[in-house]
Structure formats: C-alpha cells, structure tokens
Amino acid sequence: MSRFGEVPAYARRAEKVDAALYNLWRRARLHLRLPLRFELPGNPGVAMVVEDGHWVCVNSWQQDLPILAWHDFQQHRDALHEPVGCTLDYYHFAASRYRQCALDAMADGLGRCLGKAT
Template sequence: MAARLDDVPVYASRPDEIGARHYNLWRRARQRFGHPLRLELPGVSGMELILDDDAWVVVDVRQFELPILAWVELQGERRSALHQPVRCQLNYYHFAATRLRAKVLDILERALEDRLRSPHHGISK
C-alpha cells in the first residue's frame, strides 16, 4: 500500500503515534481476517480506511482511492511491550485532513471491536 503513496504529493507530514489499543486491535483483526483490511468510515462521506502492514490509508473512493491521510513507516516491531504505542509518520494529502485523524481512529476502534466479537462478520464490504 505504501508504494501507491509515492506518486501522490504530501501536503504536510509529522511524527505521530498509533495507540497500543488501536494497533493491537488491528493485529488481531489481521490475523483473523487477513490483509489488507478495508473499513468503511460512516459519517465520513466517500471515505474508506485501508489497513496494511506498511501503511494505514484513508482514501476517497469517489476519486479513484486518492489518499487523504496516511499513517506510514509503522514501527510496530520496534516496541518492546504490547501496551506501548507504535511510532509512525502521519502524512496529510489534503488541506482538511487534520480534522479526520481522531474520528478515523474512533471509527477504527469501534469497527474492529464489533467485527472481532462477531464470529460471522468479515472486514470487507
């Protein structure tokens, strides 16, 4: 997934962290459902979140999956304990992407928890 981002100019970039809870939920979902995982983002019109080993990317599905926001350079293997956050780089590909970060992570947490609780519910649409 990260290779697809190379062709898109970055509006802004900054160091960030993914909380241990979010990262651990993703790891459990990845083991159960495979990867990449795709999540619809209710309340964020036309956007989906694609979760892969090397990047978590919010894309605009109405614009040929143009990236809007991406957590890249995930350093999950560098943390020494499961309760620690995962360092990464957060890339913004749209001027209004800053207001999406917290909302996307909240949706991610709820969606993955719901799907992991349900034995018959997959991740894909």
C-alpha cells in the same frame, strides 16, 4: 485498493498511535484477510483502508485518493501498553479534520470483524 505511495504528501509528521489500536491491528493481521475497508460515519465518500503495512484514509469519490496515511510503524517497543511511533502523511490541507474519526472507524470496524472471526 488505496493509491498510497503514488501521490506526494502535503506534509509528513512523526506520530504515535494508541497501543490498543495498534494491538488490534496486529491481531487483525493474524486473523483476517486484509485489506479491510471501513466507511467513516458522518463523512460520505471517506473510508479507512487497513492494509498489512499501513492505514490509509481515502476519498472514495476520487478513486481512493489518499487523505491521510499512517505507515512505517516502529515494530519494537518495551511493553504492549506503550504508544507506537509511526509516520503520518497528510495529502489534503484539511486532512486533520478526518484523523480521529478515521482512527475511531478503524477501531470499531476491526473490533467487529475480530469478534466475528473468533
């Protein structure tokens, strides 16, 4: 389980996440038991933890200390193809280097899990 919320953020930014990834997460919330954990390829000790209300990239070697956290997703949007606003917290000065890799690992992992579930 991630320690998201227990650690003060280094920086906080408004962010938009891709609609396809957000929709995949919404499906996972309906069909899978969360939280789910996906290791980041090429980044030993770093994992993406997907929970019901947030996504957290963590350092597994430091008791799941958060590196990045996506949360406070804007639930209302006009169309399913539109990006979804959220808040992105940075917990490490070099966290941005993990951002895209974490989202890719989440998309791949959720796709595999949902493929098995259906």
